[in-house]
Amino acid sequence: MKFFTTKASLFIGAISLMTSSVIQANPELANNSKIMFDDFSYKTLTDAQNNGWVPRTQVGHPGIKNATWWSAGISFHPDQSNANNTVMRLTSKTDGSPENTRHTQICHQRKYLEGTYAARLFFNDQPDFGPDGDGIVETFYTISPLEAPMDKNYSEMDFEYLANGGWGEKENVLFSTSWETFQLEPWTKVNAFDTYVKSLQGWNTVVLQVFDNEVKYYINGHLFSQHGSDVYPEVAMSVNFNLWFIPEQIVESTEMRQYHQEIDWVYFNADQNLSHKEVVNEVARLRKSNVKQQDNVPHWQPELDSYCGL
Numbered sequence: 001m002k003f004f005t006t007k008a009s010l011f012i013g014a015i016s017l018m019t020s021s022v023i024q025a026n027p028e029l030a031n032n033s034k035i036m037f038d039d040f041s042y043k044t045l046t047d048a049q050n051n052g053w054v055p056r057t058q059v060g061h062p063g064i065k066n067a068t069w070w071s072a073g074i075s076f077h078p079d080q081s082n083a084n085n086t087v088m089r090l091t092s093k094t095d096g097s098p099e100n101t102r103h104t105q106i107c108h109q110r111k112y113l114e115g116t117y118a119a120r121l122f123f124n125d126q127p128d129f130g131p132d133g134d135g136i137v138e139t140f141y142t143i144s145p146l147e148a149p150m151d152k153n154y155s156e157m158d159f160e161y162l163a164n165g166g167w168g169e170k171e172n173v174l175f176s177t178s179w180e181t182f183q184l185e186p187w188t189k190v191n192a193f194d195t196y197v198k199s200l201q202g203w204n205t206v207v208l209q210v211f212d213n214e215v216k217y218y219i220n221g222h223l224f225s226q227h228g229s230d231v232y233p234e235v236a237m238s239v240n241f242n243l244w245f246i247p248e249q250i251v252e253s254t255e256m257r258q259y260h261q262e263i264d265w266v267y268f269n270a271d272q273n274l275s276h277k278e279v280v281n282e283v284a285r286l287r288k289s290n291v292k293q294q295d296n297v298p299h300w301q302p303e304l305d306s307y308c309g310l
Helices: 002-025 045-049 276-288
Strands: 035-038 053-055 074-079 082-094 102-112 115-123 136-143 156-162 173-183 188-197 202-211 214-219 222-227 237-245 257-269 293-295
Touching: 035 102, 045 053, 045 074, 074 257, 082 237, 115 136, 115 156, 115 276, 136 257, 156 202, 156 214, 173 214, 173 222, 188 222, 202 276, 237 257, 257 276
Parallel strands: none
Antiparallel strands: 035 257, 035 293, 053 102, 074 082, 082 102, 082 257, 102 237, 115 202, 115 257, 136 156, 136 237, 156 173, 173 188, 202 214, 214 222
């Protein structure tokens, strides 16, 4: 019996070593926990909602005051550069008036904090139709509810592309902003931000690394922004995309104009601090394995309400 136990222990130990070696040789096996990936291979918004996406309908900040947040502006289309690929499109429009302005936003589950975030985005510098020049904000970001003005337990991290400039910038510009807190009235903010001044018309991959009290923002593999512990996120956030107009930068025209941005995929890994190249490789691996959507990021306990608003 003793001989059998010893042999069994050796056998189990050998299996453990083999398993460990396999995991080290195939890091994707170790990465299967706490990952959210979505290829946006949907036909309808309802399909996306079945996988945890929530369209915003709540009126309010940001954008033109009293404008509609428009769920019909969220749609799914063949990729114009690859007919075999499907992308999510956000469409927003305005004639300058609140009653005829449609902003668009979609959010995924409030359960994200530290990790690697990434998305592949198509930014547009010009409107689909109508006069150009409005302050338009095309985004990928994370956010928690603001429980009270200047609430210290607030978290937000933003990629915001301003195709026509704005916020002190006259040219095409990508803002990275990490928030400690803010209040709307009177407007007061505590944040850190940087800018990447360049036209980003077309497809771009953004990566956000959130580890060890450091927030790093990358655009197409280039590190352009790095923020520290004073604005590091503290509470769980939702993952968001939205498209909205800066009210102080609306052209003087009553003609309707429309903009859109597209999202090819979104990826989150709570455990691995991944580079741009590693994220792209991981997404390629998932697609090769015909994974359209994966989400095993656990909910917080107690589970937090899905949040799609300010």
